[in-house]
Amino acid sequence: MQDLIDNLPELAKDKHIENKKFFAKLKKKPPKNLDYVMQDLHDNEFKKTDCLKCANCCKTTGPLFTDKDVERIAKHFKMKSHQFISQYLRIDEENDYVLQSVPCTFLGANNYCSIYEVRPKACKEFPHTDRKKFQQISNLTLKNVAICPAAFNIVEAMKQIIK
């Protein structure tokens, strides 16, 4: 797994043009059953992929935190939302709350998330490969294939299935 993670930025770079063309075509004419196809590909990939052996998303990129996430996680720490924000978050260029630093502060030993039960929505949904109308998040996916080995494999499998 670590070899794949280390080589992923290079592998994703090699596939970038091919992937961009594929997603441009997909956006124009998505198959009617795309949601089902994606659910299958996602489920099959995550049967094989153990996120606890990876955690590359938590190590290299942080989630954005919605107001609800902030409220929930602050409550978990028995903090006021503003205290939580000033201790852990900053506002990024798109005006979203993000972590002050990566790897994520909440990433614990053995790749366990120390706030798993209350983790941000974006963490729960990453890498979004079971998202409905998947063609709408192609730009995000083009970036995620360089971070997430599962997303990389899912996109490779998509290209085999959807011609």
Ligand code: SF4
């Ligand atoms: S979601 Fe992707 S990047 Fe994150 S731990 Fe799982 S396989 Fe790794």
Ligand code: SF4
């Ligand atoms: S909150 Fe948990 S799941 Fe989300 S990035 Fe941090 S360690 Fe990973």
